[in-house]
Amino acid sequence: MTIVQSLFYAYLDEGLLPLTGYNPYHMHDYPHAAFTAFMVDDEVHGMDRGGLALQEIMFFENFASFIKPSNCLVIGNSLGWSTVATALAFGDAKVVGVDNNPNRNGLDLTNRIFEKLKLKGGAVFGESPNDLERVCSENLDGPVDFVLIDAIHNNTAIVSDFNGVNAIAAPECVYLFHDVINYKMIEGFKSIIRDSGLDGRLLTKTTSGMGVAYSKSVVSQEFVDYVTMFSDDPEIFKNYRYMIGQVADEMNGLYDEFQ
Ligand SMILES: C[S@@+](CC[C@H](N)C(=O)[O-])C[C@H]1O[C@@H](n2cnc3c(N)ncnc32)[C@H](O)[C@@H]1O
Structure with a gap:
């Protein structure tokens, strides 16, 4: 079964x-319609x-086939969707999700799913960045070699989350950042690099505009080729975006006729 299916069924x-x-476009132009929320008894959560x-998640499923981390961290666990996905994708690795939300329901839900699926x-x-060292030393078996950063969404916070984990990470650690374009964190991402x-x-070809950082000397060429395929030459991206801007209003009008 694919990881995206296992994840979906675990929450169901x-x-x-x-x-x-x-x-x-199918959801009244709600900009976050692609991201994951959950329906529970007719109420939407998250x-x-x-x-x-x-x-x-589908991008991540293939991405995960190019690297073999042993100790993974997810900063911003929320309801555990990406922490469980990470554990499913890296079946042999130990994974810890950390969140500073005082309501522990998301942590409890994540831990129930980990137990049911026998994930490690x-x-x-915990609070990033201050608690990362403690969280990792108490819950992982060695230095972090994969991290997903998805907590506070501003330039200052992704830099301090990155610095917090970089200080305790293995040199071969791969860093994946969610929402870099959506939340205008390109400056922070560039300064990290x-x-x-x-x-x-x-x-640029992922839904939220994720970012990935890695040491070129330790990842495979296949990994670099895969992530490069999901990115763009900045000039081409800018020009295509401009061209779309020119035709967007006209196209929107055209489609309205069919609704
Ligand atoms: C966008 S949500 C994470 C979504 C999650 N990664 C997923 O895919 O389901 C952001 C989460 O980060 C948590 N958070 C915000 N600041 C944090 C911090 N400094 N340390 C730890 N968690 C934080 C919030 O409580 C929230 O649950």
Whole structure:
């Protein structure tokens, strides 16, 4: 079974129906329609802290086949959607999700799913960056070699989350950042690449505009080729975006006729 299916069924089994992957155009142009919320007894939960989009989980499923981390960290666990996805994708690795939300329901839900699926690790309460060292030393078996950063969405916070984990990470650690374009964190991402000496790609073809950083000397060429395919030459991206802007109003009018 694919990881995206295992993930979907794990939440269904807990009574949460994942709502994810929708085209905003089909959802009144709601910009976050692609991201993951959950329906529980006719009520929607998690719309304010949307998890990775369905298409990003599918991207991640293939991405994960190019690297073999042993100790993974997810900063911003929320309801565990991406922490469980990480544990499913890296079946041999230990995974810890951390969240500073005082309401522990998301941590409990994540830990129930980890137990049911016999995944290694779980979710714990903690605040990034100050608690990362403690959280990792208490819950992982060695230095972090994969991290997903998805907590506070501003330039200052992604830099301090990155610095917090970089200080305790293995040199071969791969860093994946959610929402870089959507939340205008390109400056922060660029400064991370510049100051760390890592290589990086802005994944313009992912739903939230993720970013990835890694040491070129330790990842495979296949990995670099895969992430490069999801990114763009900045000039081409800018020009295509401009061209879309020119025709968008006209096209929207055209489609309205069919609704
Ligand atoms: C966008 S949500 C994460 C979504 C999750 N990664 C997923 O895919 O389902 C952001 C989460 O980060 C948590 N958070 C915000 N600041 C944090 C911090 N400094 N340390 C730990 N967690 C934080 C919030 O409580 C929230 O649950």
